[in-house]
Structure formats: structure tokens, C-alpha cells
Amino acid sequence: MTLVLDRLSRRFTEFAALDDVSLRLAPGEFLALLGPSGSGKTTLLRILAGLDYPDEGTVRQGDRDFLAAGARERNVGLVFQHYALFRHLTVRENVAFGLRVRPRRTRPPKAQIRERVERLLKRVQLDELGDRYPSQLSGGQRQRVALARALAVEPELLLLDEPFGALDAQVRVTLRRWLRELHEELRLTTVFVTHDQEEALELADRIAVMNRGRIEQVGTPQAIYQDPATPFVCEFIGRTNRIPLDRHAGGWSAGRWPLAIDPWGGRHRHGVAYVRPEHLALAVPHGQPAWEAHLRHVYPAGSVTHLDLQVADIDLGLEADVASEDFARWGWQPGAVLRVAPLQLVAFPFDGDGGHAVIRDRWTWRPPDRR
Numbered sequence: 001m002t003l004v005l006d007r008l009s010r011r012f013t014e015f016a017a018l019d020d021v022s023l024r025l026a027p028g029e030f031l032a033l034l035g036p037s038g039s040g041k042t043t044l045l046r047i048l049a050g051l052d053y054p055d056e057g058t059v060r061q062g063d064r065d066f067l068a069a070g071a072r073e074r075n076v077g078l079v080f081q082h083y084a085l086f087r088h089l090t091v092r093e094n095v096a097f098g099l100r101v102r103p104r105r106t107r108p109p110k111a112q113i114r115e116r117v118e119r120l121l122k123r124v125q126l127d128e129l130g131d132r133y134p135s136q137l138s139g140g141q142r143q144r145v146a147l148a149r150a151l152a153v154e155p156e157l158l159l160l161d162e163p164f165g166a167l168d169a170q171v172r173v174t175l176r177r178w179l180r181e182l183h184e185e186l187r188l189t190t191v192f193v194t195h196d197q198e199e200a201l202e203l204a205d206r207i208a209v210m211n212r213g214r215i216e217q218v219g220t221p222q223a224i225y226q227d228p229a230t231p232f233v234c235e236f237i238g239r240t241n242r243i244p245l246d247r248h249a250g251g252w253s254a255g256r257w258p259l260a261i262d263p264w265g266g267r268h269r270h271g272v273a274y275v276r277p278e279h280l281a282l283a284v285p286h287g288q289p290a291w292e293a294h295l296r297h298v299y300p301a302g303s304v305t306h307l308d309l310q311v312a313d314i315d316l317g318l319e320a321d322v323a324s325e326d327f328a329r330w331g332w333q334p335g336a337v338l339r340v341a342p343l344q345l346v347a348f349p350f351d352g353d354g355g356h357a358v359i360r361d362r363w364t365w366r367p368p369d370r371r
């Protein structure tokens with residue numbers, strides 16, 4: 001049943017760790033909470049787990065007041081970054097722990113516990129290592145044991161707080177793909193906390209981007225990347241170029257490059273455009289509007305080449321990405337002058353005193369063939 005989080009706030013002394021957060025969690029969905037350190041991700045997860053309570057707001061599951069239930073009654077499985085495995089118990093005993101400590105009334109018979117543990121060990125691909133102790137396992141293996149232990153109690157909600165945060169990059173990638181496959185098999189409602197955007201983009205059905213205790217945007221990974229809703233999301237997800245825009249008598253422009261229309265009907269004077277490195281055209285024909293950009297550095301990175309450009313006209317350095325094959329064909333060398341223009345962008349005007357972006361006046365521009 002859908003879990004409805006409504007207007008949650010949590011303050012620590014004067015500081016709002018969560019500030020008016022609302023979110024719906026559909027059954028079987030994999031939601032990533034993504035945000036920088038201190039943005040409130042763990043606080044939100046702890047509230048769902050029953051380890052902390054909000055000062056304001058509700059969490060409901062149908063008619064049920066989710067927050068009124070104790071941590072045990074909520075039937076959640078928890079995995080943290082730092083493996084909280086019992087060192088003196090084997091892998092098998094660790095996985096069985098949550099079932100063994102149940103009151104007799106709800107505890108399954110021994111044979112059933114044994115059978116469930118074996119099934120789980122197979123599922124997390126550790127059936128050969130059941131007799132080992134945690135100290136005899138790699139970090140990745142320990143996290144899989146932690147996950148098996150969380151799954152053993154057959155939770156309705158799985159809460160994962162940076163479960164792969166302490167592992168090296170290669171193991172992280174392997175485990176995240178494995179977790180996604182496991183999720184597709186089990187379809188457990190899952191909330192996954194991470195500050196690693198690649199992890200969130202690859203794993204999640206939807207991402208909630210958090211900043212300073214608030215949710216900036218909730219959406220599919222594609223929507224978050226293609227249609228960022230706020231300047232924070234533009235800058236936090238992926239790489240981007242931030243280009244100031246100004247309105248003159250002749251319309252809006254960034255230096256010599258003009259916007260085709262006035263998106264804000266004359267209401268604003270200044271704004272900012274965000275352009276991803278892959279959304280810069282680099283060989284705009286003469287006669288079409290473009291900036292002249294000096295190619296300062298070239299960074300080959302396999303199939304893609306990153307270019308570091310300097311545009312004197314707007315006094316900005318820009319990053320551009322180009323397919324390495326195309327780059328080789330063009331034969332540019334550092335020092336070359338390229339004719340550069342945005343292919344698509346997201347723009348926000350600033351309010352009257354020029355201080356804050358006006359989020360509701362967000363404007364996206366794509367050429368017709370990219371809409």
C-alpha cells in the first residue's frame with residue numbers, strides 16, 4: 001500500500017534537518033534519496049525506520065498512522081553503510097538472527113528458519129560461505145550478508161543507508177547492478193540513501209533530490225537529468241555550464257549569442273542558463289549565431305573527449321563533450337577557435353533585485369528535433 005509522507009519537519013535546536021517534506025512511496029518502487037552531505041537523507045530514513053520522530057507532519061499507509069507504530073511493528077529491513085554484523089556469529093547465524101530473537105508466538109520453527117536462511121544465502125550468492133565469520137569476508141560480501149539479514153524477516157519496506165558507501169568503486173558498481181536485479185525479482189518497496197548520483201541514476205525507479213532539508217525535485221532518473229526543476233538540481237546532477245543571461249533592447253542574450261524569443265514576456269532583466277557539456281554544438285556554420293571559443297585543453301576519456309573552452313565574449317570557461325570519433329575527424333588541436341552554441345538549455349530568470357532564481361518561471365529550450 002502506498003506510503004504517504006506529508007509535510008514532515010524535524011528540527012535539531014534551531015537547525016531544520018527536514019523542512020516540509022512530502023513524498024509518496026508506491027508499493028514495490030525503488031526510490032533513491034540523493035543529496036549532498038547534511039541534506040537530511042538519513043534523518044528521513046530514520047523517521048521511516050522508527051528510530052526518530054518528526055516535529056511536524058504525518059506518514060500514513062492507507063488508514064494506518066505509520067508513525068504511531070513502533071520500529072518492530074513497522075516491519076522494515078535496515079542496512080547501513082557500516083556493516084553492523086555480529087562478529088561472534090557466522091554468516092548463517094547472522095542471517096537467522098532476526099528470526100531467532102522473535103517472541104515464541106511469531107517465531108518460525110527451527111527447520112523453517114534453516115530453510116529460509118539457506119534460500120537467502122543462495123539469493124545473495126553466499127551459500128558457500130555460510131560457516132564463515134564476518135572477519136573472513138570482503139566488504140562487499142559483508143554487505144550482502146547484511147542485506148540477507150534484513151530480508152530474513154520478510155520486511156514490507158527495505159531501508160538502505162549508503163549500503164555501498166565504504167566499498168571501492170568497482171565493487172560498488174557490481175553490487176549496485178546485483179541489487180537492481182534482486183529488486184526486480186523481489187519488488188520490495190525500497191528507499192536507498194546515497195550522495196552518489198551515478199548510483200541513484202542507475203538504480204532507482206525515482207529519485208528525490210534533497211537539499212538543506214527540502215526535496216528539490218522528485219522524478220524518474222531521466223526526468224531529473226533531462227528536465228532539472230531548479231538551479232540546484234541543474235548543478236548537482238551531472239555536469240553543466242552556468243551561463244548568465246541579460247535582457248537588452250534587442251531581447252535576451254548571452255554575449256553575442258541571442259535567445260530566439262523572450263521567454264518571460266519582458267518581466268525580468270537577468271537570468272541564468274544551464275547547458276550540459278553534450279548540448280554544445282562545436283562547429284556552428286558561419287552566418288548562424290555562435291560564440292568564438294578557444295580550445296584550451298583536450299581530455300580524451302575513451303569513447304568521449306572532454307574539451308575545455310574559453311569564451312572571451314562572455315568571459316567564461318565552458319566544458320564540452322564530444323564523441324571521440326567526431327573529435328578525431330575534425331582534427332582540432334589546443335589553440336583552435338571553435339564556433340560554439342547551445343543545442344538545448346534550461347533557464348531561470350532572477351527576481352527583481354537579481355538575487356534569487358524564480359523557479360516557477362523555469363524555461364527549457366530545445367530545437368524542434370529534440371523535443
Ligand SMILES: Nc1ncnc2c1ncn2[C@@H]1O[C@H](COP(=O)(O)OP(=O)(O)OP(=O)(O)O)[C@@H](O)[C@H]1O
Nearest residue numbers: 012016017035036037038039040041042043044195
Ligand atoms: N541528532 C542530531 N542532533 C543535531 N543535529 C543533527 C542530528 N542528526 C542530524 N543532524 C543534523 O541534521 C542535518 C541532516 O543530517 P542527515 O544525517 O539527515 O544528513 P544526510 O543528508 O544523511 O548527510 P550524510 O550524507 O552526510 O549522511 C545535518 O546538518 C546534521 O548535522
